[in-house]
Amino acid sequence: MLEAVLRVRDHSSYARATADSDARIDLWCNDHCDLLHVVGPVETVADLAAAEVGVKERVQADDECLLITDECLRDHAETTIDAYLARHDCLLLPPIRYEDGEKVVRVLALDAERLTAFFRDLVADFNVTVESKREVASPARRSPSSGLDAVLPTLSERQREILLAAHEAGYYEIPRGTAMTDIAEVFDIDRRTAEEHLRIAERKLFDAVVPYL
Known part of the structure; x- marks a missing residue:
């Protein structure tokens, strides 16, 4: 299937x-x-x-x-x-x-x-x-409509890349292990564009997960 x-x-x-x-x-x-x-x-x-x-x-x-x-x-x-x-x-x-x-x-x-x-x-x-x-x-242990794939939103390739890069570089740690400008440099884009991709990805994830909390 x-x-x-x-x-x-x-x-x-x-x-x-x-x-x-x-x-x-x-x-x-x-x-x-x-x-x-x-x-x-x-x-x-x-x-x-x-x-x-x-x-x-x-x-x-x-x-x-x-x-x-x-x-x-x-x-x-x-x-x-x-x-x-x-x-x-x-x-x-x-x-x-x-x-x-x-x-x-x-x-x-x-x-x-x-x-x-x-x-x-x-x-x-x-x-x-x-x-x-x-x-x-x-x-799956649960039905196809109730598994994790049903909850997680669909991110664009760039949104997924920047989110993973931010997580791996310690952006969400306290204190932060990296800055947004550093993440932007990895993808050869400006800081504002990188931040926009990250915020959209974060919003999608929060909107998808919050109803289940």
């Missing part, structure tokens, strides 16, 4: 809600309703959900909340990837994540041929980026 993480740019309402903000939405579909975990500008997403599908329950703390909707967004969405999944016998691993104006999905395929065919069909209608792909060679 193969697992792929894809970023799909579509015009769904939840994707639009995250296009120009730091909002992140994790969605679990339960056929008759959705469970949403929202981090960031909560009010914008809550108002959108209320207008689109209704909200029956809401639990909020600061800039994070859980929403249970009256109806499933899938029944109101103009486009979904469900038909593409069924056509090629692929599975969607929840949750669906919306961030940066895109829908991030984890797809499980029985073999490479099915995954390739699914991807080709999808890119014919959507702008799709492959974030990662891996072979599922052995069963």
Whole structure:
């Protein structure tokens, strides 16, 4: 089996809600309703959900909340990837994540041929980026949707490189073992650019882990 993480740019309402903000939405579909975990500008997403599908329950703390909707967004969405999944016998691993104006999905395929065919069909209608792909060679202790890979965010190659370099050089030690200018020199970039990559990586990691603390 193969697992792929894809970023799909579509015009769904939840994707639009995250296009120009730091909002992140994790969605679990339960056929008759959705469970949403929202981090960031909560009010914008809550108002959108209320207008689109209704909200029956809401639990909020600061800039994070859980929403249970009256109806499933899938029944109101103009486009979904469900038909593409069924056509090629692929599975969607929840949750669906919306961030940066895109829908991030984890797809499980029985073999490479099915995954390739699914991807080709999808890119014919959507702008799709492959974030990662891996072979599922052995069963995990927990289900595919609840393992560590489901929690950890996807970092760009440069974000991952700078984060690892900072950690290895002692940037997070007390006192710090290195300065940001030193890290920037390793990658031949200016300090501000290195700091931006590191802060984005840190934010992604914190946003992903904090809900589980």
